[in-house]
Amino acid sequence: MKIETETLLKSNGYNLKGFSIDDIGDDHISTGMETPMKKNAFDMSDTEKKERIAHLFAEIMDVMGLDLTDDSLKGTPNRVAKMYIEEIFSGLDPKNKPKVALFDNKYKYNQMLVEKNITFYSNCEHHFVPIIGKAHIAYISSGKVIGLSKLNRIVQYFAKRPQVQERLTNQIATELKQILNTEDVAVIIDAKHLCVSSRGIKDDTSATVTSYYGGVFNTSDKISELQNYINN
Numbered sequence: 001m002k003i004e005t006e007t008l009l010k011s012n013g014y015n016l017k018g019f020s021i022d023d024i025g026d027d028h029i030s031t032g033m034e035t036p037m038k039k040n041a042f043d044m045s046d047t048e049k050k051e052r053i054a055h056l057f058a059e060i061m062d063v064m065g066l067d068l069t070d071d072s073l074k075g076t077p078n079r080v081a082k083m084y085i086e087e088i089f090s091g092l093d094p095k096n097k098p099k100v101a102l103f104d105n106k107y108k109y110n111q112m113l114v115e116k117n118i119t120f121y122s123n124c125e126h127h128f129v130p131i132i133g134k135a136h137i138a139y140i141s142s143g144k145v146i147g148l149s150k151l152n153r154i155v156q157y158f159a160k161r162p163q164v165q166e167r168l169t170n171q172i173a174t175e176l177k178q179i180l181n182t183e184d185v186a187v188i189i190d191a192k193h194l195c196v197s198s199r200g201i202k203d204d205t206s207a208t209v210t211s212y213y214g215g216v217f218n219t220s221d222k223i224s225e226l227q228n229y230i231n232n
Contacts, residue, residue, distance in 0.1 A: 053081035091160030098153035102144040114138040114229045115151045124195045125162035133191025142182035173212035183215030
């Protein structure tokens with residue numbers, strides 16, 4: 001089965017870079033900032049995807065020995081399929097990207113704006129278990145401002161897909177730079193990975209912090225000012 005999985009990955013264009021799945025283990029292999037997607041990822045409708053996932057998940061449950069005729073379990077494959085497509089992995093589909101309107105900075109506010117403690121739930125792409133954390137976002141207006149709730153929606157959009165925290169951080173930052181037309185953007189993510197705390201090493205106390213500092217934020221003074229806002 002391990003060899004079949006590796007063959008399937010390679011046949012779909014995924015490069016294991018000379019490693020086996022066992023070699024990779026829990027380690028990251030960088031594949032770039034874009035979420036790895038097949039070219040025909042959206043040829044199938046959402047309804048078709050849910051039907052296919054439900055069928056396959058029922059097979060997984062059957063292999064594990066679960067009784068799919070039990071009242072508590074018989075609806076699980078469909079529930080999982082709906083959850084995957086409509087909820088926790090909905091950020092894979094560009095049609096779900098939040099629509100963002102900008103407004104003139106009529107207040108002439110030219111200091112950093114910080115939206116902190118944005119709660120998000122994502123899933124580790126290596127084990128498909130949750131990543132739970134908070135994102136802190138800051139930017140300095142180049143003449144336009146964005147509605148505060150849209151910052152939360154952008155975080156949620158990129159979080160709702162199988163993720164690596166480093167990629168998530170950069171995807172949010174890149175999107176904000178493009179929307180706001182400025183390099184003056186900062187993103188900090190502080191998260192707990194259940195692939196670390198609930199399995200493997202089973203360390204429930206550690207957390208992972210990643211950051212992006214662009215433009216004027218990439219200075220010690222601005223980093224210190226931002227950290228002060230976040231920690232107080």
